[in-house]
Amino acid sequence: MQKELWKGNEAIAEAAVRAGCRAYFGYPITPQNEIPEYMSHRMPEAGGAFVQAESEIAAINMVYGAAAAGVRAMTSSSSPGISLKQEGISYLIGAQLPAVIVNMMRGGPGLGTIQPGQADYIQATRSPGHGDGHMIVLAPSSIQEAADLMADAFDLADRYRTPVMVLADGMIGQMMEPIEWKQREGKPPAEKPWAVTGREGDGKTHVITSLRLKSDSNEAFVLSLAEKYRQIEAAETRFEEVNCQGADVLIAAFGTTARIALSAARKLEKEGVKAGLFRPVTVWPYPYGALRRLAEQESVKAVLTVEMNLGQMLYDVRLAVMDRKPVYFYGRTGGMVPEPAHIADRVREILAEVKKNG
Amino acid sequence: MAEQVVYARSKGLKDVETHYCPGCHHGIIHKLIAEVLVEMDLLDRAVGISPVGCAVLAYDYFNCDFVQAAHGRAPAVATGIKRTRPDLLVFAYQGDGDLASIGAAEIVHATMRGEKHTTIFINNAIYGMTGGQMAPTTLIGQKSTTSPSGRSQAQHGLPIRIAEMLSTLDGMAYAERVCVADIPNLLKAKKAIKKAFSLQQQGIGHTFVEFLSTCPTNWGMTPVAAGEWLKSDMAQYYPLGVKKDVEAAK
Numbered sequence: 001m002q003k004e005l006w007k008g009n010e011a012i013a014e015a016a017v018r019a020g021c022r023a024y025f026g027y028p029i030t031p032q033n034e035i036p037e038y039m040s041h042r043m044p045e046a047g048g049a050f051v052q053a054e055s056e057i058a059a060i061n062m063v064y065g066a067a068a069a070g071v072r073a074m075t076s077s078s079s080p081g082i083s084l085k086q087e088g089i090s091y092l093i094g095a096q097l098p099a100v101i102v103n104m105m106r107g108g109p110g111l112g113t114i115q116p117g118q119a120d121y122i123q124a125t126r127s128p129g130h131g132d133g134h135m136i137v138l139a140p141s142s143i144q145e146a147a148d149l150m151a152d153a154f155d156l157a158d159r160y161r162t163p164v165m166v167l168a169d170g171m172i173g174q175m176m177e178p179i180e181w182k183q184r185e186g187k188p189p190a191e192k193p194w195a196v197t198g199r200e201g202d203g204k205t206h207v208i209t210s211l212r213l214k215s216d217s218n219e220a221f222v223l224s225l226a227e228k229y230r231q232i233e234a235a236e237t238r239f240e241e242v243n244c245q246g247a248d249v250l251i252a253a254f255g256t257t258a259r260i261a262l263s264a265a266r267k268l269e270k271e272g273v274k275a276g277l278f279r280p281v282t283v284w285p286y287p288y289g290a291l292r293r294l295a296e297q298e299s300v301k302a303v304l305t306v307e308m309n310l311g312q313m314l315y316d317v318r319l320a321v322m323d324r325k326p327v328y329f330y331g332r333t334g335g336m337v338p339e340p341a342h343i344a345d346r347v348r349e350i351l352a353e354v355k356k357n358g
Numbered sequence: 359m360a361e362q363v364v365y366a367r368s369k370g371l372k373d374v375e376t377h378y379c380p381g382c383h384h385g386i387i388h389k390l391i392a393e394v395l396v397e398m399d400l401l402d403r404a405v406g407i408s409p410v411g412c413a414v415l416a417y418d419y420f421n422c423d424f425v426q427a428a429h430g431r432a433p434a435v436a437t438g439i440k441r442t443r444p445d446l447l448v449f450a451y452q453g454d455g456d457l458a459s460i461g462a463a464e465i466v467h468a469t470m471r472g473e474k475h476t477t478i479f480i481n482n483a484i485y486g487m488t489g490g491q492m493a494p495t496t497l498i499g500q501k502s503t504t505s506p507s508g509r510s511q512a513q514h515g516l517p518i519r520i521a522e523m524l525s526t527l528d529g530m531a532y533a534e535r536v537c538v539a540d541i542p543n544l545l546k547a548k549k550a551i552k553k554a555f556s557l558q559q560q561g562i563g564h565t566f567v568e569f570l571s572t573c574p575t576n577w578g579m580t581p582v583a584a585g586e587w588l589k590s591d592m593a594q595y596y597p598l599g600v601k602k603d604v605e606a607a608k
Contacts, residue, residue, distance in 0.1 A: 023442050049441035053434065054467035061431035061464070065438020068425045069405075069446070073438065091428050196423040196439065198403035198446060207417045209408075209426035 003178040008143045009034035011179055012102060012166070013042060015150035016074055018181070020188040021100070022048035023073035025062035027055055027081060030114040031170035032104035035076040056081040060088030060101070067097040068208040070195030072154050072188055076102035078170070079120050080111060089163055090129025093225070094210025098157035100150070101135075102166045104173040107308075107335030115335030116170035118255060121312035124167050125284040132222050134229055135163040136236065137284040139254040143177040145281075151184055158189050160232055167283060169308065171256045171337070229285070237290075238281035243269075244294045247276030249347055252291065252317045253306040254280050257338060261306050264343035274299075275347055283313065291320040300325055301354045306343055307331045326354060368392040370401055372421050381574035381581020384412060384480065386538045387547075388419055391449070391478065394551045395422060404447045405439055407432040411453035412486040430461020433468035436475040447555060448475035454495040455485045458520050462494075465524065472529030472563035476554045479520060482571040483592060490576030494518045497595055502576070517595065521568040525602035531563030533602040537570040537593065539585045562604060570596055 006014070013035045016024070024043050026036035036052060043050035049066065053059035059075045066073035077085060082103045092099050103124065107117035124137045136156050140146035146168055153164040196206045212218035242262060244250060253261040258279040265275040278294060280287050295303055303321050305314045311329045318327050330346040332338045367373065370392025378384045395401045401422050408416040410429035417424030427435040432450035440448045457465050457479050465477065484502055485491040492502040492509055495517050499508040509517075525533045532554055536547035547569065554565035570592045572584040579587060600606070 023438065025438065049438075051437060051441060051471070054463055057431065058434040058437075058464050058467065061428060061434035062438035062441075064427070064431075065407075065425065065435035065440075066442045067438070068435070069439045069443045071442040073442070087428055088431075095426070196405045196425055196446075197443065198405070199401065199422060203421070205417075205421060206423045207426075208424070209417060211414060211426055 001180045003180050005176055006143060006147070006179050007034060007176045008146060008168070008172045008174060009104070010038045011143050011147045012150060013038040015147040016100065016154070017042055017046050017048070019072070019151040019154040021072045021074050021154060022046065023063070023066035023071050024048065025051050025053050025059040025066070025073070025075050027053050027059050027077065029078045029081045031106060031116070031173045032076050032078050032102065034173070035102065056084035057088065060085040063099045064088055064092055064095070064097060067092065067099045068095070068196050070192040070197055072158070074100040074102065076104065078104045078106050079108050079117065082120060082123070086123070086129040089135065090131050090133060091210050092163040093129070093133035093135065094131065095208050096161040097163070097208065098161050099163045100153045100157055100166065101163060103168065105167065105169040107333065113335035114170065116256065116337060117308050117333065117335055118169055118257060119309035119312065119333060120167070121283065121307070121309060122315075124165050125286070125316070133225060134284055135165050136160070136232060136282065137165045137167050139167045139281060139283045140172060141255050141258045141279060143172060143175060144179045146172055147179055148182060155187055156236060160228060162228070167255070169256055233285040236282060237285045237287045239287040239290050240279045240281060241290070241294065242277040242279075243274065244276030244278055246274065246297065246299045248274045248299060248301055249351060250276050250278050250294060250300055250303045251306055251343070251347070252278045252303060252313065254283055254313060257306055257308055260338055260340055261343055263340035264347065267340055267344045268347055273347065273351065283316075286316045286320070288316070288320040291317065292324070295321045295325050302326045302328060302350050304328045304330060304347060304350055306338060308337065309333050368396055370395045370421050371419055374418060376419055377415060378412065379575045381572055381584050382412070383538050383569065383571040386544070387478070387480065387569055387571065388416065390538070390544070390548045391551055392420060394548060394555060398552065398555055400447045400555065403445060404449070407435050407448070407450040409452040409456040411456050413451055413453060413480065414487070416451055430456050430459070431464055432456065433461065433464040433473065433477065437468055437471070437473050440473060440475045444474070447558060449478055450475060451478045452480065453486065454479070454481045454483065454493045458494040458518055466527070469524045469527045469564045469566070470529050472531070474558055474561050474563065476558050476565040476567070478551070479566065479568040480571045481520070481568055481596065482573040483517070484573050484576050486573050486576055490573075497591060519596060521566065521601045524566060529564050530602050531565055531604045532557050533566040533568070534600045535568040535570065535596060535598050537588060537598060539588050543598070557605070570598070
């Protein structure tokens, strides 16, 4: 199929429409503004709803309403705006509503910068909003993958009745890359029997709520979420590994940082150092087992985590590797992007240190 | 002798007891909405949005579809439903803490955009469910658990008249303030709901019915005294009547 040049934000918006998204609600914030801009004309064209909301809070609650009515709905924002959506995400989890949230991360904290960052990793992967819940979090590393993942995001959201976040950074949003539109489009379920679409013939009413006043019934609900999360972990964990078999060192990185890490690995390869790249595609659920097995290889001396933050995925890498192998970190933060040469330096340093320690 | 039914529970309500306190007007207002939904044959395609506050469990009482919204966000949730399912009759049911305080931005913008759903606004001048704290609608001098010597203008400003404020926006098609403290007012209130739902079906703009309501428990009054205080003190600051009617203006 022919390749087309697309800007990341626009590709994501178009992919959402092709995935069957028929409601978009958003609020301007850099570096994701092309998503609401694109949706403002494309969504009505596709017969869907577009509203520029008064705030990120209102936007996520519009998503909540549209999702309750059974429509594929999404919102997008960037880090400071995603903070404002945390309440709504928690309600989506509590009411078991399918929805897609795109986060084009920028450097924080506070107003921070509009340059790319990855410092919302813990917010996204631990317990979004308040309470004991999770959402599936997909981390694309290219515009092609971001476009491909949109259909998956909507399908996963519907299959598990859960919010799904596409966790990217400003580079994905702002870059242009050649992409191919795959045949695979989203598969919206034929019907959503739980949706509020009016009473059924027998007078049965539908209710969407996250309120369970009696603590025992609320506990039973949270335990049912936990069961759902076990199923998601078993069936939906995804990752990519490049040259990990027989590697001297593993570099773990997600999103665009993984591409930079791959450049570093290629540089090292020329010097005879075999650095493998481990890239989780789902950062929740995290591919602990896969990373653990790769780290257990005799050839692997150490694992280096590279991120655009102070070390957030590092916690997951440590949980996967435990004390089987030494785990190191290299990161830039606050909107700065790591360079391949510096990652390669860090790998050499680590290998020297490991050698010294015997 | 055959029994003749002269009064029955509306089919728009489920056959359950509510949790509302004696003398609270929520139950009466629920009944009026339910009756209107049945009389207008809208029950099968009605979706209500319940707030955070005393009416959070409205979905247990109404015999139609319902969505429970985060505190103050009912206008945004209603927007999401009505924009994607314009065939549904959508009404957001919100209290004064919910709508006039934490959700002030959402109701202003939903009205500005002329969102084609109906807001039922219950103004009882206090936070009920959390135990009687001061609301933006609490009257000057009125005691609450966070204004124990009475609300003062110097500290908290004057209470907000929501129906009047929202009526300044062009997106508002119809706004009326009503109450159910006596039968003539109750009948007017029912007419207001009917008019709001009817205008919603015509898709003219936002429709809004504000109810002055009672909270005997947190006001520290008997149900009878609460009804009297509503008419004497509340209705003086919050005058009853039509605030906006684009149909009449034509």
